[in-house]
């Protein structure tokens with residue numbers, strides 16, 4: 477029996493602007509204009525000061541690996557990719573986002589806490605889902621240090 481496809485995100489009115497942006501290859505977050513704080517996940521009110529004076533803005537797409545786990549027993553639809561990494565990424569703007577780490581082996585030897593990451597997007601059922609990979613700038617910086 478064939479595996480079912482990976483689950484596809486279903487946008488709600490609150491999350492539609494997020495998915496509109498990922499469709500363009502951009503990561504957007506909400507920012508509260510009253511207390512100047514970015515937050516995630518999407519909601520119509522600032523979780524810090526409760527105002528509704530909030531805007532959507534493109535963020536840098538850069539972050540750091542806050543924590544992770546390696547899944548060796550994936551659900552249907554993910555079997556070809558096991559093991560894979562489920563991570564909490566702390567974005568440069570502050571909010572933390574659950575995602576997957578791609579472009580690097582899913583092993584403790586390859587995943588260093590606080591390693592610099594950058595967003596990339598993976599098509600899941602026609603939706604562009606944000607994932608994170610080791611930042612290319614970090615590789616360049618390491619190269620400079622070594623040289």
Ligand SMILES: [Zn+2]
Pocket residue numbers: 508509510511512513522523524525526527
């Ligand atoms: Zn606020």
